[in-house]
Amino acid sequence: MEIEDVLCTFCGCLCDDIRVEVKEGRIEKVRGACRLGSSKIMGHNRIKSPMIRVNGTLKETSYEDAYRKAAEILVSAKHPLLYGWASTTCEALKKGILLAEEIGGVVDTTATVCHGPSIIGIEEKGLVGSTLGQIKNRADLIVFWGCNPSEAHPRHTLRYSSNACGRFTPDGRKGRKVLVIDVRETRTARNADRFLRIQPGTDYEIISALRMIIGGKAESLPENIAGVSRKELIEIAEMMKSAKFGAIFFGLGLTHSRGRYKNVDNALSLVSELNSHTKFVIMAMRGHYNVTGVGQVLAWSSGYPMAVDYARGAPYYNPGETSCCDLLSRRDVDAALIIASDPASNLPRGCVEALAEMPVIQIDPFENPTTLFADVVIPSAIAGIEAEGTAYRMDGLSLRLRKLVDTEHPSDVEILQAILDNVRRLRDDN
């Protein structure tokens, strides 16, 4: 049986045109996805059974025991951290937020270590954006800044951006200009009409110079700005101003280089100001397929998009204080529930060491380095393959993930509900 229009649960592109062949309850073939997506949908290294660590080794156990143990850890913790969420459904996060409210925990997401600075930039300046289809149909200039979709979001260019055809862009790539700004010549840069190679950590200066040129202050600039000639930047500014519809996509090259959220703040200002001359939008290249949705659910539940601390009974948000790395490096949390993410591979070393010292519950379909120090491991159904639910594409569009095959594993929603039930029971007993 072939299932059509399946959503790919790999990256923030959330492609929804995948065809999956299912035979006898197993996925046989994936058509239309990129290599990254196919490999995710085909599956690998599943955790087979719930496990609890006894005397240093993980021992297989029942789901019931794992839920009880997880609840014990959370109830006896003073300030637990509930981290991850970017690769599961919005419905799972809703349960997680309720759990955090009841135990006075912190909900934080992988966004704080990728596009967290972008969100802070948006708090400063707002976001002048659009859906991806708007860009596909209209944009005649695409700028990729500090991102490399050819390798990180392989179908982005064809479906949504530089190579897509639309109503006012019938010639696709031929009718468009593509500008890449990066510190190295990526595969994406090879597809560009113009590649501006900049020195690492100089994004802020370059953006400021472009803003000055667009604001009519080019003559105040020096001949050379952070290693780039004024002349070249004037040409690039002209390219931007003369576009009918321009779009900037930016990646971790902006958020994780010197300046961080200020880089994004500056880029958002640039786009805002370009709208005095022509039409321009900007979008963050979100990584995990539902990292956008996590921010959305947290925002409508708590008012804040990440790093929300429920220890006071009401949501409290202060990135730099309540974000996971800050909490861990200060040893300000004493237990962690890690879901649909792998902090052991992605957080700074000191934070991973802090995690390793505290009781850790892991909920994930797949084994990963976090499993190595988890005390309770609960395998889950893969969202979007074995369980339904909602996810948000990088442009904020919500879509419903399909269930393709059955599984013996409970979904993240069911697991979190069971832990919540156990937490309530333990509380009542006390």
Place this chain on the structure above:
Amino acid sequence: MIIKGGIVYDPANGIFGEEMDICIESGRIAEDARGEVIDASGLLVMPGGVDAHSHIAGPKLNTGRIMRPDDSRIGTEPRTRVCRPSTGYTVPNCYAIGYRYARLGYTTAFEAATPIIEARHTHEELEEIPIVDKGALTLFGSNWTVMECVRDNDLGRLAAYVAWGLRAARGYGVKIVNPGGGEAWGFGSNVKSVHDPVPHFDVTPAQIIRALAEVNERLRLPHSIHLHFNNLGRPGNYTTAIETLELLKDIKPSRMRQVVHVAHMQFSAYGGTTWKDFESKASAIADYFNQTNHATMDLGQIIFGPATTMTADAPLEYANARIGHQKWSNHDIELEESSGVVPWVYMRKMPVNAVQWAIGLELALLTRDPWKVVMTTDHPNGGPFVNYPEIISLLMSREKREEEMKTLHEMVRSRSTLPSIEREMDWSEIVIMTRAAPARILGLEDKGHLGIGADADVSIYDIKPEEIDPSKDHAKVKAGLSRAKYTIKGGVVVVRDGEIVAAPQGRTYWVDAAVPESDMDRMLSSLKEKFERYYSIRMSNYMVQDAYISNPFVVRAGVQPLKEVI
């Protein structure tokens, strides 16, 4: 349940402040009842409030929350045994929206604007709003398919698309915002009048509005078209308002209601040519409403202090951001709309703001028939809905208006007629503007009144209408309305003494309209092509799935006779 001894206002049923008992059985108003007795002796009793135009759910709300952590910090209330935590003032979290409406005695609120493609998000948020019944209006005014049907003068196909769009969005009615302007904004421009052609589509806003109004009646939808005018928020725009309303004068309504509902009239009742000679034209607008019968309006009253402006009128938000030197979010929505969000502050000493404040009140007081006027703040554009008691006390008391005007820029006296208006509304008129009229305008037959069989949505206030003089005791009016003594929703007491005591899940209303199969087939074949070529998602992933509405109330409409089923 029996509510005993209250002074009941139920103008839809001709009851204007009579002492009587209200009986509730199985969530509806009944002839008699048993069970709990609520002592309302001498207290003000009325149907639960109905908000016909409020921005309470969807992407633009969340955009506001994300760009305004400063606002989320205001109004923080911790979790209780019954309530999830609350945050925010102009952009409250979902839980706060439900609790705060209930505390005011409101039991129904309709989200005013949702693009079809983003309706799933809207419903995700509506599901999280506790207590109140709700629904969402669906945006059609800059939609490619709509404009192509209008250009081809093919109203059958347009009706099919509207019916399909409402079903896809699980929407309640046809919302039109700055028609054509959303498409023009796709390349950074706008339409300047109702006769200014939309670039690339060879139609005018006037044609879009008229065609959608005709189709709205052909489909016998419970609500009329719900219109945000072109040129909204600009000096001199009252002429656009009247010109637009004139376009619709000859259209016959298919139900006992208006042909067009005008959203937040205050923002379209401006005279002058620039902000310098800006003045109120509320009297001209009110005259028009007094002389005609095809239109209704909601106020869009402004409230001094912070607001968050959010609208599908994206060019307006761009202008707001420039005027206010504010942070600006914009969101263009492929093939359908554009939108924007900009934080705002209305200031007492700012001449324009002072006059805007007067315009809202003038519109309410100069329009003779309260059934034509719904009280709103266009939450959170004019200010948050929690300020409704402030507006009511202003409408009921000339003394309060005079006191307020003393704190405002003096231009409020020279550029509006408010100082000369003597009218003070009575409780019946207030109940019409906040309950009976919005329910009738939306086509909600079981709401806004307390007749037998109506939804048992009742609010009881700690105000004794026979002892209090709202003209003088306006502070007591405001305090009493701000914290309902009881709010009863579907027969359940949800508020007691201003505190939430229960938070049941409300219903979500949407309209399922039937159209001839041949029209639907014709429409779908051209729509399928749009999905293949232009949309960035597949048609099979577009419609809002049933999973997103846990407690639906489907209103049937369309070419078949009307029948409502639960």
